[in-house]
Amino acid sequence: xxxxxxxxxxxxxxxxxxxxxxxxxxxxxxxxxxxxxxxxxxxxxxxxxxxxxxxxxxxxxxxxxxxxxxxxxxxxxxxxxxxxxxxxxxxxxxxxxxxxxxxxxxxxxxxxxxxxxxxxxxxxxxxxxxxxxxxxxx
Numbered sequence: 001x002x003x004x005x006x007x008x009x010x011x012x013x014x015x016x017x018x019x020x021x022x023x024x025x026x027x028x029x030x031x032x033x034x035x036x037x038x039x040x041x042x043x044x045x046x047x048x049x050x051x052x053x054x055x056x057x058x059x060x061x062x063x064x065x066x067x068x069x070x071x072x073x074x075x076x077x078x079x080x081x082x083x084x085x086x087x088x089x090x091x092x093x094x095x096x097x098x099x100x101x102x103x104x105x106x107x108x109x110x111x112x113x114x115x116x117x118x119x120x121x122x123x124x125x126x127x128x129x130x131x132x133x134x135x136x137x138x
Contacts, residue, residue: 003031005061010071011054018055024074025059030067033058081107093122 009032012018018034025032037055059067090103093113097120104113104124115122 003033003058003060006058007061007064008056009059009064009067010057012057015055018057021057021071021074025057025067025070028066028070030059030063030070032067091124093124095120095122 010018010021012021012034015034015036018036022032022034035056035058089106091106091109092101092103093115094101095115095118098115098118100115100117102116102122108124111124112121113124114120
């Protein structure tokens with residue numbers, strides 16, 4: 001892509017997020033390019049070290065306002081997805097790998113997330129009934 005005045009409009013948390021935002025910008029008519037981080041410099045046993053792994057999204061300065069508005073909307077939608085729905089309790093999930101319980105906002109119902117204890121994938125869902133299926137012991 002040829003940008004007359006290239007500027008960084010966003011520093012994403014991950015390469016995947018950067019590519020997702022670039023696709024969203026393209027869909028809305030804003031040319032953009034993600035510079036992914038491929039270096040292993042920021043990697044350590046528990047993930048990446050903050051401030052090293054920063055995939056950047058580049059746009060032309062002429063489209064900066066439009067891109068910023070779209071990215072603000074993206075951030076607002078992400079925040080609302082992660083916010084609990086009023087009146088509903090968090091969903092508690094027991095990890096099949098480590099056996100520990102993790103709570104997730106009810107807005108993530110029906111998704112797959114990572115266990116906060118061992119990073120295994122867990123299905124977040126609320127079945128809407130008790131574990132004993134409403135039966136009582138006689």
